[in-house]
Amino acid sequence: MLAELLRYFTLRCPPWARLLGMAQEHVAITYRHRRTAQAWTPHLDASKAAILEGAERCRERRRVLVLGAGDCRDVPLAELAARFDEVILTDVVLGPELRRLAKRSVGKIRAEVWDATGVLAELARGWRTLTPAQAEALFAKGDPGLPPGGEPDLIVSANCISQLGVVPMDRFPGADEDGKLQDRCGAIAARRHIQWLGARPGVRVLLGDRARLDLAADGRELKRERMPGMDGLRKPDRAWQWQLAPIPEWSAEFHRVHEVGAWIDGPRRR
Numbered sequence: 001m002l003a004e005l006l007r008y009f010t011l012r013c014p015p016w017a018r019l020l021g022m023a024q025e026h027v028a029i030t031y032r033h034r035r036t037a038q039a040w041t042p043h044l045d046a047s048k049a050a051i052l053e054g055a056e057r058c059r060e061r062r063r064v065l066v067l068g069a070g071d072c073r074d075v076p077l078a079e080l081a082a083r084f085d086e087v088i089l090t091d092v093v094l095g096p097e098l099r100r101l102a103k104r105s106v107g108k109i110r111a112e113v114w115d116a117t118g119v120l121a122e123l124a125r126g127w128r129t130l131t132p133a134q135a136e137a138l139f140a141k142g143d144p145g146l147p148p149g150g151e152p153d154l155i156v157s158a159n160c161i162s163q164l165g166v167v168p169m170d171r172f173p174g175a176d177e178d179g180k181l182q183d184r185c186g187a188i189a190a191r192r193h194i195q196w197l198g199a200r201p202g203v204r205v206l207l208g209d210r211a212r213l214d215l216a217a218d219g220r221e222l223k224r225e226r227m228p229g230m231d232g233l234r235k236p237d238r239a240w241q242w243q244l245a246p247i248p249e250w251s252a253e254f255h256r257v258h259e260v261g262a263w264i265d266g267p268r269r270r
């Protein structure tokens, strides 16, 4: 508990990321991974393999940009640094390890705070006054603008799409009487992200949750929910399961498992 609190204060992020619960979520993910590292390994390895498949497709390898880089558990950082002139890692919250790594790389790796929705600062400004409908409208017009550093040869959305409109709305003051608001914002933000990503001219790797499952200890499926906003996507190029919270991490009754997909798009090498 004390270690988690200390980490919270080592994070670099704008005040709005703390208000919206993004810094707290970063700490929660870091420590969940430490408790369940072995169960996460196949998911992290599959994510890294999909990213390297995208890298292989690139005609040029000047710049790679990662969105939702977090602690880069699912990013093959050394391999990307060896293949590309420049690696830009972005997130709304930057941990101390990532910042140290970027510093040691003397310019090859950059770590930057960048909001992939483009609306979180405005959401935080209107935290006490926005109605649920206005919050939804904000995500619907979300546009983060051009990627930091300019258009990359490879852009990776690293398992952040299911968080974009969901985590910041978790504690939204106007959400009390509207149990579906978080899912609606999640769907809108995910669809905007897919559109924005689709407009990038380079190779794109989208890693994202497609469904969340609760499985009994004997493997029986107790519950399945599709992730909001992922319905319009084609069949993924790769798919696997992420053992996100094995018993007893969240519950003594069920394992929480995510179905994850990797979509690799964009120009192919000639």
Ligand SMILES: C[S@@+](CC[C@H](N)C(=O)[O-])C[C@H]1O[C@@H](n2cnc3c(N)ncnc32)[C@H](O)[C@@H]1O
Pocket (backbone or CB within 6 Å): 022, 026, 029, 067, 068, 069, 070, 071, 072, 073, 074, 075, 090, 091, 092, 093, 114, 115, 116, 117, 118, 120, 158, 159, 160, 163, 164, 167
């Ligand atoms: C499930 S974690 C992905 C893990 C990360 N790729 C790693 O390996 O550590 C989702 C990440 O997305 C980030 N994220 C959430 N919303 C974001 C946004 N609007 N813009 C950029 N990053 C965001 C979170 O801060 C978190 O680090």
